[in-house]
Amino acid sequence: MSADSVGSGGPLNSGGAFDALLFLSFGGPEKPADVRPFLENVTRGRGVPPERLDEVVEHYLHFGGVSPINQLNLEMIDEIRAELARRGRDLPVYFGNRNWHPYVGEVTEAMHRDGHRRILVFPTSAWGGYSGCRQYHEDIAGAVAGVDDPTLVLRKLPQFAVEAGFRASVADVLRAAMDDLGFIDSERVVFTAHSIPESADRAAGPAADGGHLYSRQVNEAAAEVARLADVDEFDVVWQSRSGPPQVPWLEPDICDHLRTLAARGVSRVVVCPIGFISDHLEVVWDLDSEAADLAAELGLEYVRVPTVGTDPLFIDLIADLVERYADGGGDLTAMGCGDNGTVCRPDCCVPVRRPTRG
Missing domain, CATH: 3.40.50.1400 (Rossmann fold)
Structure with missing residues (x-):
């Protein structure tokens, strides 16, 4: 991916159907020993006081050191697979994370080994902003760089808060x-x-x-x-x-x-x-x-009130987004949509320099 493509805004190209879906989420620890390393991944460079990190470690340990997020994501993925199958979409769904296993880079390499070259990415944030959108572009850019194949396209689906x-x-x-x-x-x-x-x-x-x-x-x-x-x-x-x-x-x-x-x-x-x-x-x-x-x-x-999770209307929304873009079409100018880490607009959700602690 060239430096020019990163700053230009929007998808790299619009042609061709997609052959897989990556469900990209935040990640969470699976056992007590994971908690501190996971939180250090999450907070790196953010100036979070050590005492706050200690406090959050205790929150996780209160629940046995296991975050429910990975299992909940897997349940959503099962429902998405079933809904896509009902719609006649033969699209394998993979699961990757930003901050913990399975890391998005490792999953992208596995997708590439499996023969996938045009991949839609559904991020589990509905929103704009750096953490809610642009950081997912950065995750995707890093994953693509790790594969180093010019034919690989990972298209991030747009922000769905407006849907x-x-x-x-x-x-x-x-x-x-x-x-x-x-x-x-x-x-x-x-x-x-x-x-x-x-x-x-x-x-x-x-x-x-x-x-x-x-x-x-x-x-x-x-x-x-x-x-x-x-x-x-x-x-x-x-x-x-x-x-x-x-x-x-x-x-x-x-x-x-x-x-x-x-x-x-x-x-x-x-x-x-x-x-x-x-x-x-x-x-x-x-x-x-x-x-x-x-x-x-x-x-x-x-x-x-429960979160939307596997609510049928929410699963329908995800399937609708996938279908909108699966054949290479869809609104390629939509907020948050971009290929291989390219942000939708050059000046959109610019990262803010975070305070550091000496």
């Missing part, structure tokens, strides 16, 4: 949770997504559009999900902050917001983790442990 199918799937699980509960007047629906530094949010999206793509996407998706689920009033909050305390991150934090709601007389909170597609450790710790415990202390009835 009607994604929003419908979140509304589907939210409606189901609310139907099970029965609505009450003092209930409040709260959408959560992963917080990021304010500087990273300012750098998210094309500079000409003013940045803040990530937070705008989360807020717009939450508003549409609320409309689809017949929710009149809702809040958008953030969770899972991990950076140095002196660096401003998106707020309010979910726990701070719970205190605010309790002070306002809200008696039931329905928390919908719109920012995540599976119940991985940040969801089950931050929402099912810390936030749930705080809600109990505050006297709040607390309900956490």
